[in-house]
Amino acid sequence: MSSRLASLEAYEKLINDYDTWLFDCDGVLWRGDHLIDGVIEVLDILRRRNKKVVFVTNNATKSRKSYKTKFDQLGIEAHVDEIYGSAYAAAVYISSVLQIPKTKKVYVVGQGGLEEELRDEGIQFIGGTDPADNTIAPFDLSQFTPDPDVAAVVCGLDTQINYTKLSKAFQYLISNPGCHFIATNEDSTYPTSAGLLPGAGAISAPLRYALGKSPVCTGKPSSTMLDCVKAKVHFDPKRTIMVGDRLNTDILFGKNGGLTTLLVLTGITTEEEIIGPNPSPIVPDFHTQALGDFRIVERPL
Numbered sequence: 416m417s418s419r420l421a422s423l424e425a426y427e428k429l430i431n432d433y434d435t436w437l438f439d440c441d442g443v444l445w446r447g448d449h450l451i452d453g454v455i456e457v458l459d460i461l462r463r464r465n466k467k468v469v470f471v472t473n474n475a476t477k478s479r480k481s482y483k484t485k486f487d488q489l490g491i492e493a494h495v496d497e498i499y500g501s502a503y504a505a506a507v508y509i510s511s512v513l514q515i516p517k518t519k520k521v522y523v524v525g526q527g528g529l530e531e532e533l534r535d536e537g538i539q540f541i542g543g544t545d546p547a548d549n550t551i552a553p554f555d556l557s558q559f560t561p562d563p564d565v566a567a568v569v570c571g572l573d574t575q576i577n578y579t580k581l582s583k584a585f586q587y588l589i590s591n592p593g594c595h596f597i598a599t600n601e602d603s604t605y606p607t608s609a610g611l612l613p614g615a616g617a618i619s620a621p622l623r624y625a626l627g628k629s630p631v632c633t634g635k636p637s638s639t640m641l642d643c644v645k646a647k648v649h650f651d652p653k654r655t656i657m658v659g660d661r662l663n664t665d666i667l668f669g670k671n672g673g674l675t676t677l678l679v680l681t682g683i684t685t686e687e688e689i690i691g692p693n694p695s696p697i698v699p700d701f702h703t704q705a706l707g708d709f710r711i712v713e714r715p716l
């Protein structure tokens with residue numbers, strides 16, 4: 416059963432017990448471009464208490480560098496080497512795990528952030544933001560010649576999704592032998608300041624259905640994302656806490672990694688889902704309304 420934080424002592428104890436704090440972004444720090452109340456103060460408290468702060472997001476629309484710009488714009492202190500996104504995890508997976516030859520290419524269903532991370536890993540790509548693929552014109556298969564050098568299809572959140580991209584991705588996956596099917600993440604929904612929208616999982620779903628097979632997922636809860644963090648950040652899992660708003664990504668990611676987990680209710684998951692009559696089988700160690708609740712340690716009620 417998840418334990419709800421409700422006293423000054425409980426918030427103090429959590430801060431004292433954990434040296435490394437991994438934070439999800441959408442639904443924890445912000446919703447779309449709207450900062451969630453109390454986030455800046457609490458991150459400052461943790462930094463002043465010499466806690467290691469790391470950001471782990473499944474949102475593949477931005478690269479780590481473009482996330483740094485978003486943090487700056489929202490007034491949140493963050494450094495590029497503290498930021499880990501599913502686009503970065505996908506690029507590292509392709510270059511270091513699959514080791515696709517540099518002569519090969521990736522067909523992208525996704526946005527600029529994913530392309531930037533692929534480029535930074537020296538991976539050639541087509542599709543993505545290419546205007547030729549961002550069209551509402553009907554797709555004519557008889558006019559399409561698959562590029563034989565495409566060795567993988569990677570699918571992330573793409574707000575410009577269309578039938579042409581789905582068709583080309585599908586064609587590469589059925590015609591190029593051994594073509595890898597990768598999803599940056601499979602979140603079903605995406606929390607914005609105006610409400611919920613379809614998530615990256617809803618973008619790769621038509622391909623999963625058409626192919627009858629699932630992609631390799633590199634974002635949370637997969638271990639690929641934690642391996643990316645571990646490769647750059649030293650931390651003791653026993654003294655590390657994962658803070659997130661979604662059970663089947665953030666909390667499962669923490670549990671899979673042997674970390675302690677804290678659920679906040681400012682994003683996807685409602686309290687009903689953890690303490691209601693039919694609670695989720697994914698149980699966080701702790702939960703609280705919002706990250707901002709930790710301000711109590713410096714302004715006791």
Ligand SMILES: O=C(O)[C@H](O)[C@H](O)COP(=O)(O)O
Pocket residue numbers: 439440441442471472473474475572600602603604605606613614615616
């Ligand atoms: O659809 C998506 O990609 C997700 O909803 C979104 O990106 C989640 O981001 P996170 O909460 O992991 O920062």
Ligand SMILES: [Mg+2]
Pocket residue numbers: 439440441442443659660661682
């Ligand atoms: Mg989230």
